[in-house]
Amino acid sequence: xxxxxxxxxxxxxxxxxxxxxxxxxxxxxxxxxxxxxxxxxxxxxxxxxxxxxxxxxxxxxxxxxxxxxxxxxxxxxxxxxxxxxxxxxxxxxxxxxxxxxxxxxxxxxxxxxxxxxxxxxxxxxxxxxxxxxxxxxxxxxxxxxxxxxxxxxxxxxxxxxxxxxxxxxxxxxxxxxxxxxxxxxxxxxxxxxxxxxxxxxxxxxxxxxxxxxxxxxxxxxxxxxxxxxxxxxxxxxxxxxxxxxxxxxxxxxxxxxxxxxxxxxxxxxxxxxxxxxxxxxxxxxxxxxxxxxxxxxxxxxxxxxxxxxxxxxxxxxxxxxxxxxxxxxxxxxxxxxxxxxxxxxxxxxxxxxxxxxxxxxxxxxxxxxxxxxxxxxxxxxxxxxxxxxxxxxxxxxxxxxxxxxxxxxxxxxxxxxxxxxxxxxxxxxxxxxxxxxxxxxxxxxxxxxxxxxxxxxxxxxxxxxxxxxxxxxxxxxxxxxxxxxxxxxxxxxxxxxxxxxxx
Amino acid sequence: xxxxxxxxxxxxxxxxxxxxxxxxxxxxxxxxxxxxxxxxxxxxxxxxxxxxxxxxxxxxxxxxxxxxxxxxxxxxxxxxxxxxxxxxxxxxxxxxxxxxxxxxxxxxxxxxxxxxxxxxxxxxxxxxxxxxxxxxxxxxxxxxxxxxxxxxxxxxxxxxxxxxxxxxxxxxxxxxxxxxxxxxxxxxxxxxxxxxxxxxxxxxxxxxxxxxxxxxxxxxxxxxxxxxxxxxxxxxxxxxxxxxxxxxxxxxxxxxxxxxxxxxxxxxxxxxxxxxxxxxxxxxxxxxxxxxxxxxxxxxxxxxxxxxxxxxxxxxxxxxxxxxxxxxxxxxxxxxxxxxxxxxxxxxxxxxxxxxxxxxxxxxxxxxxxxxxxxxxxxxxxxxxxxxxxxxxxxxxxxxxxxxxxxxxxxxxxxxxxxxxxxxxxxxxxxxxxxxxxxxxxxxxxxxxxxxxxx
Numbered sequence: 001x002x003x004x005x006x007x008x009x010x011x012x013x014x015x016x017x018x019x020x021x022x023x024x025x026x027x028x029x030x031x032x033x034x035x036x037x038x039x040x041x042x043x044x045x046x047x048x049x050x051x052x053x054x055x056x057x058x059x060x061x062x063x064x065x066x067x068x069x070x071x072x073x074x075x076x077x078x079x080x081x082x083x084x085x086x087x088x089x090x091x092x093x094x095x096x097x098x099x100x101x102x103x104x105x106x107x108x109x110x111x112x113x114x115x116x117x118x119x120x121x122x123x124x125x126x127x128x129x130x131x132x133x134x135x136x137x138x139x140x141x142x143x144x145x146x147x148x149x150x151x152x153x154x155x156x157x158x159x160x161x162x163x164x165x166x167x168x169x170x171x172x173x174x175x176x177x178x179x180x181x182x183x184x185x186x187x188x189x190x191x192x193x194x195x196x197x198x199x200x201x202x203x204x205x206x207x208x209x210x211x212x213x214x215x216x217x218x219x220x221x222x223x224x225x226x227x228x229x230x231x232x233x234x235x236x237x238x239x240x241x242x243x244x245x246x247x248x249x250x251x252x253x254x255x256x257x258x259x260x261x262x263x264x265x266x267x268x269x270x271x272x273x274x275x276x277x278x279x280x281x282x283x284x285x286x287x288x289x290x291x292x293x294x295x296x297x298x299x300x301x302x303x304x305x306x307x308x309x310x311x312x313x314x315x316x317x318x319x320x321x322x323x324x325x326x327x328x329x330x331x332x333x334x335x336x337x338x339x340x341x342x343x344x345x346x347x348x349x350x351x352x353x354x355x356x357x358x359x360x361x362x363x364x365x366x367x368x369x370x371x372x373x374x375x376x377x378x379x380x381x382x383x384x385x386x387x388x389x390x391x392x393x394x395x396x397x398x399x400x401x402x403x404x405x406x407x408x409x410x411x412x413x414x415x416x417x418x419x420x421x422x423x424x425x426x427x428x429x430x431x432x433x434x435x436x437x438x439x440x441x442x443x444x445x446x447x448x449x450x451x452x453x454x455x456x457x458x459x460x461x462x463x464x465x466x467x468x469x470x471x472x473x474x475x476x477x478x479x480x481x482x483x484x485x486x487x488x489x490x491x492x493x494x495x496x497x498x499x500x501x502x503x
Numbered sequence: 504x505x506x507x508x509x510x511x512x513x514x515x516x517x518x519x520x521x522x523x524x525x526x527x528x529x530x531x532x533x534x535x536x537x538x539x540x541x542x543x544x545x546x547x548x549x550x551x552x553x554x555x556x557x558x559x560x561x562x563x564x565x566x567x568x569x570x571x572x573x574x575x576x577x578x579x580x581x582x583x584x585x586x587x588x589x590x591x592x593x594x595x596x597x598x599x600x601x602x603x604x605x606x607x608x609x610x611x612x613x614x615x616x617x618x619x620x621x622x623x624x625x626x627x628x629x630x631x632x633x634x635x636x637x638x639x640x641x642x643x644x645x646x647x648x649x650x651x652x653x654x655x656x657x658x659x660x661x662x663x664x665x666x667x668x669x670x671x672x673x674x675x676x677x678x679x680x681x682x683x684x685x686x687x688x689x690x691x692x693x694x695x696x697x698x699x700x701x702x703x704x705x706x707x708x709x710x711x712x713x714x715x716x717x718x719x720x721x722x723x724x725x726x727x728x729x730x731x732x733x734x735x736x737x738x739x740x741x742x743x744x745x746x747x748x749x750x751x752x753x754x755x756x757x758x759x760x761x762x763x764x765x766x767x768x769x770x771x772x773x774x775x776x777x778x779x780x781x782x783x784x785x786x787x788x789x790x791x792x793x794x795x796x797x798x799x800x801x802x803x804x805x806x807x808x809x810x811x812x813x814x815x816x817x818x819x820x821x822x823x824x825x826x827x828x829x830x831x832x833x834x835x836x837x838x839x840x841x842x843x844x845x846x847x848x849x850x851x852x853x854x855x856x857x858x859x860x861x862x863x864x865x866x867x868x869x870x871x872x873x874x875x876x877x878x879x880x881x882x883x884x885x886x887x888x889x890x891x892x893x894x895x896x897x898x899x900x901x902x903x904x905x906x907x908x909x910x911x912x913x914x915x916x917x918x919x920x921x922x923x924x925x926x927x928x929x930x931x932x933x934x935x936x937x938x939x940x941x942x943x944x945x946x947x948x949x950x951x952x953x954x955x956x957x958x
Contacts, residue, residue, distance in 0.1 A: 004513065004514050004517050020804070021804075022804050022805040022806075023612075023616060025616070025619070025620055025623075026620050026839075026843050027620070027623065030846075034846075035846050035848050035849060036589070036843075036844050036846065036849075037587075037844055037845045037846060037848070037849030037852070037853075038587070039585060039849075039852065039853075039856060039939050039940075040585070040939065040940055040942060041942070042856065042859075042860065042939070042941065042942040042943055043942055043943035043944065044856075044859050044860055044863045044942070044943045044946075045859065045863065046855075046859065047858075047859050047862060049747045049855060049858075052858050052859070052862055053719075053747070053748065053858070053882065054882060056723075057719055057748050057749060057882065058747065058748060058749065059745065059746075059747060059748055059749050059750065059753070060749075060753070062746075062847050062848075062850070062851050063627050063628055063745055063746065063750075063847065063850055063851070064627060064847050065624055065627065065842050065843070065845065065846050065847045065849075065850050066842075066843050066846055066847070067846050067847055067848070068843060068846065070589055070844070073589065073593075073840070073843050073844060074589060074592075074593065076843075077593040077596075077617070077840055077843075078593070078596070080612075080613040080616055080617055081593075081596045081598035081599060081613050082598070082613070083612040083613040083616070084598040084599065084602055084610070084611060084612065084613025084614055085598075085602060085607075085610035085611065086597055086598045086599075086600070086601040086602040087597075087601035087602070088597040088598070088600075088601045089598070092603065094603055094606075097603050097604075099603055100507075101507050102600070102601050103507055103552075105552045105555060105556060107595070107600070108556070109555075109556070109559045111595075112559065112560065112563040113563070113569055113570075113571040114560070114562075114563025114564055114565075114566045114569045114571070115559075115562075115563045115566065115569075115771075115772065116769040116770070116771055117569040117570040117571050117769060117770055118566050118568060118569045118570070118770055118771075118772045119568065119570065119575055119577045119581055119583070119770045119772075119908060120581050120770065120771075120772050120773030120774075121577050121579050121581065121911040121915065121916070122568035122573075122577065122908055123568075123896065123899060123900070123912075123915065125567070125900070125903075126566065126567045126568025126573070126903060126908070127566050127567075127568055127772065128565045128566065128567075129561075129562040129563055129564065129565030129566040130562075130566055130772050132562055132565065133562055140546060143544055143545050143546060144544060155639035155640065155643065155774065155775070155829075155831075156639065156827075156828065156829035156830075157828065157829060158816070158826040158827055158828045158829065159639060159643070161826065162678070162681065162826060165681065166677065166678075166680055166681055169680060169681065170680070189817070190815075190816040190817030190818065190819075190820050190823070190828075191816050191817075191826050191828050193816075193820040193821035193823075194816035194819070194820060194821065194823040194825070194826035195826040196821060197821045197822070197823070197826075198650075198678070198681050198682060198825075198826055199681040200680070200681040200682060200683055202821075203820075203821040240533070241531075241533040241534055243533055243534075243535060245535075245538070246535065246537070246538060269531075269534070270544070271540060271543065271544045272531050272534060272539060272540060273531070273534045273538050273539050273540060274540060277538055277540065278538055286829075288829070294597075294600045294601045294833075295601065295602065295603045295604070295829075296599065296600055296602070296831075296832050296833025296834075296836075297599050297600075297602040297603070297604070297605065297611075297614035297617075297832040297833055297836060298602075298603065298604035298605065298614070298636070298793065298829060298830055298832035298833075299604075299637070299639075299775070299829040299830040299831045299832045299833065299834075300639075300774070300775030300829070300831050300832075300833060300834065301829040302775075316677070337677055337680060338673050338674070338676055338677035338680075339642075339670060339673040339674050339677055340643075340674060340677055340678075341639070341640060341642065341643065341674065341773075341774065342580065342640040342641055342642030342643070342668070342670050342671060342674065342762070342773065342774075342776065343581070343640075343670065343772070343773025343774060343776075344772060344773045344774065345773070345774055346639075346774035346775040347771055347772035347773055347774050347775075348771050348772070348774065348775060349774070349775055351559070355555055355559060357546075358547070358549075358550050358555055358558070359506070359549055359550055359551070359552060359555050360506055360549050361546055361547055361548045361549030361550065362543045362544030362545065362546035362547075362548075363543055363544075363548070363549065364506050364549040365544060365546075366543070366544065367506060367508060368506070368508070370527040370530060371508050371510055373530045373531070374510075374515075374518055374519070374522075374527065374530055377522050377530065378518050378521060378522065381521060381522055382521075393533075394522075394530070394532065394533060396533070418607070419607075419609070422607070422609060422610055427603075427607065427610060428606075428607045428610075430606075433817075447508055448507050448508065448509065449509070450509040450510070450514075451509075451510070451514050451517075451518060477801075479609050479610075482609040482610050483609070483610075483612050484608070484609055484612055484800040484802075484804055484806040485609065485800040485801040485802055485804075486609065486800060486801045487608040487609065487798055487799075487800050487806045487807075487808045488798045488799050488800065488801075488806075489608075489798065489808050489810070491798045491799065492796040492797070492798035492808045492810040493796070493810045493811055493812070493813075495798075496787070496796055496810065496811070497796050497797035497798070498622060498626075498632075498633055498634075498787075498794055498795070498796055498810075499619070499622050499623040499626045499627075499632070499633075499634070500619070500620070500623040501623060501626065501627070501632070502632065503797065
């Protein structure tokens with residue numbers, strides 16, 4: 001072991017937990033007559049509901065919510081928070097999700113009354129600061145991706161994908177060109193094919209070759225004049241760079257198709273290579289991945305879409321635009337596909353992302369990508385002597401292991417190893433994705449983990465593997481240190497209890 | 504050099520050495536040289552945190568319309584509700600803020616249980632048995648409802664009341680470019696939807712309750728129309744209204760969608776907000792997004808997990824009826840906390856306070872000579888459409904100088920003329936709203952200022 005990795009790494013297994021009882025729901029903590037709400041004294045006459053509304057509109061009874069004191073509410077929610085793993089607690093090597101550290105200053109900025117307290121319908125002359133933030137962010141995202149202009153409206157990556165597909169549709173239709181197919185590699189995220197269907201297109205899947213990249217010959221075989229475009233993630237979901245991207249771009253453009261870049265893995269390439277320079281026409285970014293805006297337990301995200309010059313006129317709108325020096329206004333692109341969000345997008349997420357970008361600067365963003373790739377390769381190399389790496393060659397920001405041989409020889413699956421890692425104080429890697437790797441475990445350490453934490457993670461993997469071979473029952477019973485043990489997912493689906501009232 | 508990277512120079516050298524590399528540039532050998540950026544990104548140098556803080560405070564100060572500077576009378580789907588310190592403190596706990604989607608339930612019970620409580624509360628508020636874990640916002644939730652309705656009814660004819668918020672209608676029309684649904688927008692008569700021309704088979708009928716001009720629609724009539732045409736009944740509801748008014752479920756709605764921003768999320772310049780989605784048990788297999796269910800762990804203890812996963816995009820891929828993956832969980836958690844804080848009594852008092860303030864504003868307005876209610880006999884909940892002598896956008900500008908965000912100009916929401924308004928009114932309709940945070944004194948001052956500003 002290197003002297004550098006002898007220091008303690010960041011394991012969450014020291015987190016204190018009082019016990020393993022279930023937390024009652026707020027409905028069970030409720031006592032009639034208790035309350036916590038307090039409103040302003042308004043001095044407005046207390047008309048009754050009957051005085052204000054025709055009887056036909058009135059509810060028969062109150063909506064039962066909960067009746068708890070503020071103290072009990074605080075204790076309940078705080079206990080819930082203690083039953084939750086988070087980036088702030090420890091390493092979260094969840095592949096494809098880019099669970100990097102979320103700088104606190106970005107939360108402080110998002111909480112400024114001058115940003116958080118602004119009504120979205122206030123006219124532009126009252127919201128110049130917000131419009132400037134949006135224009136500045138758009139410019140930065142375009143420089144990072146090598147594109148011409150962007151919409152900030154899509155609320156998440158999948159919303160960005162669908163927006164991008166509608167842009168493709170609008171572009172082709174404007175050319176009087178009816179096309180019906182979108183090509184997607186078999187390693188793609190599930191949102192890609194789902195978005196294609198909602199965009200009114202059919203999916204054509206292309207296989208990966210034995211190096212884990214798009215099979216160029218297979219791609220060329222399915223290209224034709226009815227292909228509207230291709231959706232690619234690069235580096236792809238195996239963490240590998242599509243080295244033939246220039247040839248892929250040329251082939252797709254030759255048949256009149258467009259290239260869509262799924263920006264899920266943008267964290268690997270900032271300042272190194274740009275989607276626009278690879279030949280992409282449309283790019284979505286996941287600000288909650290690359291630009292460190294917190295994931296919030298599953299959202300909010302933000303999925304801006306940047307495009308090359310020939311697609312700018314179709315962008316959703318209205319777009320924040322600098323109409324005169326230092327003066328900002330909303331402008332609708334001439335052939336806009338329309339609005340894709342109720343207002344302007346997830347604005348506070350956008351502000352956080354801009355703060356992150358400006359703190360780093362161009363060189364800092366490149367450094368982020370370098371370290372993300374360095375960490376991923378370090379863990380790949382560190383684990384490659386004991387685990388099978390799918391497509392074992394230098395990776396980008398993440399690496400995919402295959403536990404197929406472990407399953408065959410010892411009956412231990414990827415999910416079992418993932419669960420056992422939790423007992424060692426780490427969140428599980430992504431399991432069973434991408435679909436083309438048997439017993440896949442996908443690790444994305446991100447750039448903000450230290451080499452000591454990577455070493456601790458590697459050792460946790462070794463402990464789990466050792467157990468898998470020598471103490472299989474322990475692995476199959478894992479995790480035993482977490483607030484609950486393995487959960488009966490089949491029962492949840494079979495005997496559906498979707499609310500407290502359905503119990 | 505401002506960043507959050509832990510690597511020391513010695514560690515960098517050691518890690519590269521471990522990989523047999525001599526420079527970080529070699530990490531990118533797989534990227535063809537011809538494609539690599541031969542220059543640095545064209546951006547300013549990194550800015551240390553304290554400087555960034557100063558810069559964003561300056562940007563924020565350019566937002567003259569923030570609610571700490573102008574008294575907010577704007578609504579239209581975004582409301583200046585009380586955001587108490589206890590909710591702010593709890594919802595900003597980093598265990599919730601910095602977690603990912605709860606894919607590993609053993610270490611995600613906190614978020615999962617909060618969502619389960621949220622689903623329960625939204626189901627009760629909507630009067631429907633099923634609620635999902637949230638969608639992006641009200642407008643995109645409506646898109647999902649339309650898609651569900653078409654899939655369920657088998658008819659792609661979508662009848663949309665023009666009382667639905669204009670932005671929401673625009674979003675529905677955008678996404679219909681991909682799905683090919685036929686969207687038919689129905690006009691209003693005296694502020695309420697005029698359904699008289701609708702006949703034949705329909706897939707989905709969408710009504711807003713209250714509509715964006717504030718009017719309370721006759722949902723019994725909409726239910727009857729849905730039965731007659733075979734359509735699913737989708738209600739785009741103001742969820743706060745359920746505190747005192749009949750819920751969509753009580754009228755027999757099949758789907759309720761709504762904007763949940765008012766439950767624990769700041770105005771936030773429009774996002775992140777909270778898309779609410781509730782439906783009947785019959786539609787549960789078509790429900791978009793995630794849903795959490797209760798189950799047990801191996802030791803028989805109560806536990807929660809995302810369920811009915813086979814509906815979702817990562818499993819169904821191109822056969823999925825929704826592509827939603829990331830949602831607005833943090834806002835849903837905040838809503839569950841805010842609704843817990845409000846409680847049964849507070850939720851009713853909130854609705855009553857909004858309605859009382861709105862009624863007070865309407866009453867005081869009756870003495871105005873320059874601003875009148877557009878539809879004086881229409882029942883409203885907490886939104887008022889006011890016809891001003893001066894163009895509404897000018898009124899808003901003048902009112903801002905007097906310390907008020909007077910409301911929203913209807914013309915700023917529509918794209919030119921709109922079936923919800925007469926062309927003559929369009930530029931003269933001001934949409935105002937009152938929440939529990941407005942006092943009688945503030946409303947009096949507003950009325951006084953409006954008299955002059957609306958002239």
